[in-house]
Amino acid sequence: xxxxxxxxxxxxxxxxxxxxxxxxxxxxxxxxxxxxxxxxxxxxxxxxxxxxxxxxxxxxxxxxxxxxxxxxxxxxxxxxxxxxxxxxxxxxxxxxxxxxxxxxxxxxxxxxxxxxxxxxxxxxxxxxxxxxxxxxxxxxxxxxxxxxxxxxxxxxxxxxxxxxxxxxxxxxxxxxxxxxxxxxxxxxxxxxxxxxxxxxxxxxxxxxxxxxxxxxxxxxxxxxxxxxxxxxxxxxxxxxxxxxxxxxxxxxxxxxxxxxxxxxxxxxxxxxxxxxxxxxxxxxxxxxxxxxxxxxxxxxxxx
Amino acid sequence: xxxxxxxxxxxxxxxxxxxxxxxxxxxxxxxxxxxxxxxxxxxxxxxxxxxxxxxxxxxxxxxxxxxxxxxxxxxxxxxxxxxxxxxxxxxxx
Numbered sequence: 001x002x003x004x005x006x007x008x009x010x011x012x013x014x015x016x017x018x019x020x021x022x023x024x025x026x027x028x029x030x031x032x033x034x035x036x037x038x039x040x041x042x043x044x045x046x047x048x049x050x051x052x053x054x055x056x057x058x059x060x061x062x063x064x065x066x067x068x069x070x071x072x073x074x075x076x077x078x079x080x081x082x083x084x085x086x087x088x089x090x091x092x093x094x095x096x097x098x099x100x101x102x103x104x105x106x107x108x109x110x111x112x113x114x115x116x117x118x119x120x121x122x123x124x125x126x127x128x129x130x131x132x133x134x135x136x137x138x139x140x141x142x143x144x145x146x147x148x149x150x151x152x153x154x155x156x157x158x159x160x161x162x163x164x165x166x167x168x169x170x171x172x173x174x175x176x177x178x179x180x181x182x183x184x185x186x187x188x189x190x191x192x193x194x195x196x197x198x199x200x201x202x203x204x205x206x207x208x209x210x211x212x213x214x215x216x217x218x219x220x221x222x223x224x225x226x227x228x229x230x231x232x233x234x235x236x237x238x239x240x241x242x243x244x245x246x247x248x249x250x251x252x253x254x255x256x257x258x259x260x261x262x263x264x265x266x267x268x269x270x271x272x273x274x275x276x277x278x279x280x281x282x283x284x285x286x287x288x289x290x291x292x293x294x295x296x297x298x299x300x301x302x303x
Numbered sequence: 304x305x306x307x308x309x310x311x312x313x314x315x316x317x318x319x320x321x322x323x324x325x326x327x328x329x330x331x332x333x334x335x336x337x338x339x340x341x342x343x344x345x346x347x348x349x350x351x352x353x354x355x356x357x358x359x360x361x362x363x364x365x366x367x368x369x370x371x372x373x374x375x376x377x378x379x380x381x382x383x384x385x386x387x388x389x390x391x392x393x394x395x396x
Contacts, residue, residue: 030364035356036374038381134318135351176389190318193348212394 001114006053006066014067018058025054052112062120069119134192138185141197145169147205151238151264160184160197167199172214172266175203209238214273216262222246222279237261237275244277252281309338309345319358329357332372 007014010024028050030036037043056062141160153171157164165184173179178200185195210217220235230248234241237258244256255278262273287295312326326346329335335354338345346354353375360366360374 026365030366033360033364035359036378038378039385134315135355138352174389175393191314192318193351196352210396213390 001118004049004052004113004115006056009049009053010057012057016057021054021057025050025058029054048111049113052116055112056116056120066119133189136186136188136192136195138195139197141199142202143169143199144202144204145173147203147207147209147211150201150203153269158199161186165197169201170267171264172268173201173203174213174266175201175205177201207238208236209275211263214263214265216273216275217278218275219278219280222250222281224281224284226250227252227279227281235277238263246279250279250281252279254279308348309340310348310351312337312344312346315346315351315354321358321362325358325361326354328368329354329371332368334371334375 007016010016010021010028012020012024016024029047032043032047032050034040034044034047037047056066139160141158143156143158150169150173151171154169156167156169158167159165163184165181167181178198181197181199183194184197188194205211208218216238218236220233222233225231226233226246227250228248230246230250233244233246235244238261242258242261244258255276258275258277260272261275265271265273284291312323316323316326323344326335326337326344330337330346334357335346335350338347357371357375360371361368366374
């Protein structure tokens with residue numbers, strides 16, 4: 001567990017007045033507030049840190065304790081204990097203490113650092129300006145899938161906050177796409193509705209196909225003779241191999257389109273993108289003497 | 304639109320301990336649409352996340368109505384750009 005310099009978090013020094021603290025906090029909160037930085041995890045963490053710094057420095061009691069122990073925070077509890085005992089012997093029964101109120105409100109309380117927890121024992125809930133609340137909290141989840149898995153529509157059961165949610169994942173979902181599952185977030189309060197669940201798909205592609213929207217791209221080897229004379233080859237598509245006619249005198253790098261052999265179109269059943277194949281003509285290696293002679297013959301014909 | 308999809312402005316404001324005028328001001332800036340029914344004001348539940356976001360920005364960060372209006376448009380733009388970035392990233396080999 002590391003010591004956190006709360007003054008540094010807010011860009012202040014130890015002589016900062018309550019007004020300085022308020023001003024610095026407001027300024028940074030406007031910069032890093034999650035509502036103003038959608039999908040930015042770094043900003044969200046920074047916001048939590050400045051919130052924590054403000055929680056400590058804007059509360060005279062907490063600030064006093066923090067200033068007093070500073071880097072020796074690990075001994076704070078021992079000091080407190082010793083002092084309390086001393087105090088009791090002089091002034092029986094008046095040992096207020098009150099630091100370690102384990103009144104963690106949970107739920108939507110900010111995640112505070114271990115350092116904070118250790119020194120102050122959990123969020124006091126002092127920060128909530130408006131009590132009550134209404135709509136439940138939104139939940140965010142990531143679902144990691146393989147490209148092969150999103151080629152077909154399938155059902156999944158997810159466990160989010162202890163509840164099982166049966167989900168239909170439509171074929172053709174994009175990497176990074178977020179879908180909203182209404183009403184599967186946190187419980188509402190005061191008659192407010194439940195929050196929503198947002199699921200972001202993270203799709204890994206370990207196939208030989210590159211996906212661009214609904215289209216797929218891949219390469220196919222073509223032997224020199226088929227490239228020159230034409231013929232039939234077997235090429236891979238996403239759902240199996242197909243036979244393809246090759247025109248005579250096909251150049252290296254030729255691109256062919258296989259209509260409807262691409263990826264399924266999201267929420268349009270039966271619709272598919274296209275597959276683009278790029279031919280790589282392979283030159284024969286380790287020619288025999290006879291082959292060499294024949295190529296030389298051919299060469300003469302071209303001169 | 305069914306009755307269940309409407310949120311009474313007074314219910315919302317009481318729960319959050321805020322003034323009803325806040326929602327009316329949002330409506331004046333076209334940030335929410337108020338629906339009048341049986342002499343009561345409602346807004347559509349699909350606007351709820353956006354209204355709550357505006358409420359946090361207004362009360363917690365002290366951003367005024369003009370600021371909220373600008374923020375609303377910029378966030379919309381960010382959202383569009385993020386989609387575009389995702390789309391382009393997916394095209395990278």
